[in-house]
Every structure is written in C-alpha cells, then in structure tokens.
Amino acid sequence: MSANNTAGFNTRAVHAGQEFEPRTGAVVPPLHFSTTYAQDGIGGLRSGYEYGRGGNPTRDALQEQLAALEGGTAAFSFGSGLAAEDSLIRAIARPGDHIVLGNDAYGGTYRLINRVLGDWGIGNTPVDMSDLDAVARAVATNKTRIVWVETPSNPMMKITDIAALAEVAHDAGALLVVDNTFASPYLQTPLALGADVVVHSTTKYIGGHSDVVGGAIVVKDADLAEKIGFIQFAVGAVSGPMDAFLTTRGLKTLGVRMDRHSENGQAVAEWLLQRPEVEAVLYPGLPDHPGHDLAAKQMKKFGGMVSVQFKGGEAAARKVAESTSVFTLAESLGGIESLMNYPSEMTHASVKGTELAVPVNLLRLSCGIEDAEDLIADLEQAFAKISNG
Ligand SMILES: *Cc1c(COP(=O)(O)O)cnc(C)c1O
Numbered sequence: 001m002s003a004n005n006t007a008g009f010n011t012r013a014v015h016a017g018q019e020f021e022p023r024t025g026a027v028v029p030p031l032h033f034s035t036t037y038a039q040d041g042i043g044g045l046r047s048g049y050e051y052g053r054g055g056n057p058t059r060d061a062l063q064e065q066l067a068a069l070e071g072g073t074a075a076f077s078f079g080s081g082l083a084a085e086d087s088l089i090r091a092i093a094r095p096g097d098h099i100v101l102g103n104d105a106y107g108g109t110y111r112l113i114n115r116v117l118g119d120w121g122i123g124n125t126p127v128d129m130s131d132l133d134a135v136a137r138a139v140a141t142n143k144t145r146i147v148w149v150e151t152p153s154n155p156m157m158k159i160t161d162i163a164a165l166a167e168v169a170h171d172a173g174a175l176l177v178v179d180n181t182f183a184s185p186y187l188q189t190p191l192a193l194g195a196d197v198v199v200h201s202t203t204k205y206i207g208g209h210s211d212v213v214g215g216a217i218v219v220k221d222a223d224l225a226e227k228i229g230f231i232q233f234a235v236g237a238v239s240g241p242m243d244a245f246l247t248t249r250g251l252k253t254l255g256v257r258m259d260r261h262s263e264n265g266q267a268v269a270e271w272l273l274q275r276p277e278v279e280a281v282l283y284p285g286l287p288d289h290p291g292h293d294l295a296a297k298q299m300k301k302f303g304g305m306v307s308v309q310f311k312g313g314e315a316a317a318r319k320v321a322e323s324t325s326v327f328t329l330a331e332s333l334g335g336i337e338s339l340m341n342y343p344s345e346m347t348h349a350s351v352k353g354t355e356l357a358v359p360v361n362l363l364r365l366s367c368g369i370e371d372a373e374d375l376i377a378d379l380e381q382a383f384a385k386i387s388n389g
Pocket of ligand 1: 080081082083106108109150154179181182200201202203204213214215
C-alpha cells in the first residue's frame, strides 16, 4: 500500500515512498545504482529521470518518506548533515545576511556558519535560544535571514519553545530552521509548530544503526522547495543510492526504536539523579529540568540523549568515559548501540575556547536499545572507578 499523510506515524514510516516494484512485485523497492537513464528519442524521459545527480529513484523514495514523516511538502537528501546545512544556507542567505543561532549549537554547524560561510559574507550571532527576549534583540540587530535552533540542544539539552520562536523569527522577516536530529520526527514535528525548515543529520536516529552518514532538509513552502532543489542539483552534495537505501531501511523502524531509546534514557537519567558523584543530570524527562513542561508539550517522549555533570570535575568525567564496556566511547549518537561522548574534547572540540564551549565535567550519553539494567550496571561499575581513583 502507499501511505497518505493522514495515516499514523509508523504506517507512514513503513510505507511512504515504498511502492512495490511493478514488474516483479518485489515488496522492497529495488536499489537503483544507474547513473543515467535511456531516453526514448532526444528528451524522451521515462518518469522524468535523466542523470543521477538530478534524480535517482532510491533517493526519491527516501525523500518521499522523510517528507511524509516530518509533515512537509518536499524533502531533500544529502551526503551528510553538514552538506544539507550548507545547501540550505546557500539557498536562503546571501552575503550581508545574518544567522542567529543557539549558543550551544552542534559544533560542526557553528564551524560551518562561522568559519566557512563567514568568509562568504554571512554573519552570525550565537544566543541562548531559551531566552526569547535575547533572541528578539539579536534578530533585530542585523539583517537576520535565518533563526537556527536545536531542541533539545546538544549537549546541554536545553528546550526551546518552537512555536514562540517561529513568531519571533517571522516578526523579523526571518525563517525558522529547526535541527531536529536529537528528537527525530517521531518525537517532534517542528513544521507543525510553525517552523519553516527542518534539517537532519540522518547519520543519527533516522539511519539509526551507525552505518550510514547522511543529511536531509524538509520544507513546507513550494518556493523554498524549488530553491533548495536547485542547489541540491547545482551543487550536487546528494546522497548516493546505497546510503539512501540504508537510511530508508533505518527510518522504517524509527518509531519502535525511539520508544526504547526514550525508556532507556529515562531509566538512566533517574539512576544518575540519585548518585552522589553527580552534580547535575540534563534530561528533559526529569520533572525538575527547566524545559520539562515545554518538552512534554511539544515532544511525544523525551528521547535517548542524557548529559551528566560530575562533582569530581574533568577527572571524574574522563574516568567514567574510559571505564564503560556496554557504552562505547565514540563520537556520534542515535544508533541502536549506546555511546558515551566527552564533548569538550570530542564532538565539541571545534568550539573549545569560544562562547559555545562545553563544560569539562560533562559527559553525553546516547542510550541505545539494549536492556536498561545492563546500561545501568555498566555505569555503576564505571562510577566505582571514580572513588577508587
Ligand atoms: C551530527 C550532527 C550534525 C552534522 O551531521 P553530519 O551528518 O555529521 O554531517 C548536525 N546537527 C546535529 C545536532 C548533529 O548531531
């Protein structure tokens, strides 16, 4: 069957863009590697396909699936999250334009905006996105074209009110871009809350198995879709067919994975909260998290990302990071296997010494889909190593 946009999330995830192959009836649409397409006479294209950069059926299947899940009218798939972000900004902003972004944005996003696009005349102001007055002041100061937010943010797990931020952005004539990588469309659909654009590193929860790098843009507006489609074609940072296929396969099980990630995140956060070694647990599912009520309103569940700060400072954080065995010490997040990250030296090393720097006593945990007891037992034995030196 094909899924229309009124079907439930999991039905859309499994079926959108996934029509069976008409000749053989193959239930899984075939993976198309061909770079070019036979023409029936000059310009006589079958189904519009001409050349692989411009269009590929496997990529189109993923794009249709992504649009259906985010509630957009069009989606565009790229070779990485940052390739998607670069194409998006080039489609919207021109030299002299300004981007207001969260002061704890993903380090690579800040590096792209500040160190690459900055040289092409695009300015930026990092602000605390959970402080809407500060955002309103920042957008009014420059020719702001884009307000860029991550919620929950990485790795500080701050929650921003997407609907309220959309109003602030629109009042200033700017577009609101939400990096929805941490929540995924299963937990949060920013377009429905008023955002103009959703971007993803599909490398994380959407791919979900730590085996494919990719990125995506999803939009509602047809004019904006046309501009982004042109950049995707003209710049060519597209995802390859194998990557698109793996991403589609991951996306089909997003809902069941996010349910488990969320259960495990909650269990780990609650365990951490009672530990004497812990200074703070940053997880929106905890009732005393400053963004808890807002997260409960705009998210379906609270996800699998948990950050923790240690009373024992950098030494304690490093000890735990290097002592786990079920949690693997590695960059990235959102896969079925649990990962442990020390942001200030790993994922966020590129913002060290800037105003986006991450506390040195902080670890970020990506809780996978293993059994929660095993995750907690692993942390328990690692915590024992703090006090034992
Ligand atoms: C990983 C990540 C990105 C960058 O995506 P890549 O696929 O690594 O290029 C952007 N935003 C967030 C929140 C991320 O976690």
